[in-house]
């Protein structure tokens with residue numbers, strides 16, 4: 001019954017693009033591995049060292065598959081400088097009213113229930129980021145984000161947080177500190193090994209367990225894992241490991 005309160009928040013959710021089978025399977029494997037992490041692991045940050053490694057892509061498809069598998073799941077868009085989910089997936093409210101999101105909530109301009117939206121996926125809700133801001137660090141200084149994640153973890157089995165990259169500012173570390181774990185997305189061949197290693201240390205410093213590393217956009221025609229050497233080095237950090245690749249790389 002509780003859900004009726006959110007009726008007006010229903011959104012029209014544009015098409016999630018069809019993925020090639022190999023990518024779909026990789027996301028599916030990741031979903032299954034996550035489900036073995038235990039019921040304490042609810043708030044999961046999707047992070048990377050640098051922009052454009054595929055965080056949002058991964059977060060969106062993971063959220064989508066989890067919801068389709070019948071798990072109550074919410075995706076929180078917390079890349080507040082650089083979010084493009086609303087435009088990219090053509091997210092809008094059914095009733096045509098102005099949509100509010102993460103930054104509105106953190107700035108005190110909206111309550112949780114005003115930013116939380118339903119999608120056509122019965123078990124998948126979303127908190128979009130509608131207004132990007134120049135300095136979200138200030139918004140993360142209050143306890144509001146933590147309060148949000150705690151409230152959501154009670155309502156949802158999984159709370160995925162699409163975070164800003166670790167490399168630029170400390171926002172990612174701060175958010176990681178409020179999550180039960182992180183999945184590090186690494187863009188194959190693009191991100192130097194040392195940078196990945198530094199990200200692993202940053203997560204350690206933030207007290208955020210590294211749940212696993214996703215090696216994204218692996219070009220299998222070029223011999224797969226390349227310089228990352230199958231990630232043997234990082235293996236001991238993760239409870240699971242997954243990789244996926246999509247077509248022929250850059251678009």
Ligand SMILES: Nc1ncnc2c1ncn2[C@@H]1O[C@H](COP(=O)(O)OP(=O)(O)O)[C@@H](O)[C@H]1O
Nearest residue numbers: 048051052053054055056057058216217245246
């Ligand atoms: N495995 C993939 N195959 C093809 N394109 C991808 C893949 N992962 C990400 N992309 C594309 O790369 C671009 C950057 O990804 P995005 O998820 O927005 O990165 P981030 O959120 O880390 O900045 C987007 O256009 C996205 O659709």
Ligand SMILES: [Mg+2]
Nearest residue numbers: 055056079083
């Ligand atoms: Mg992104």
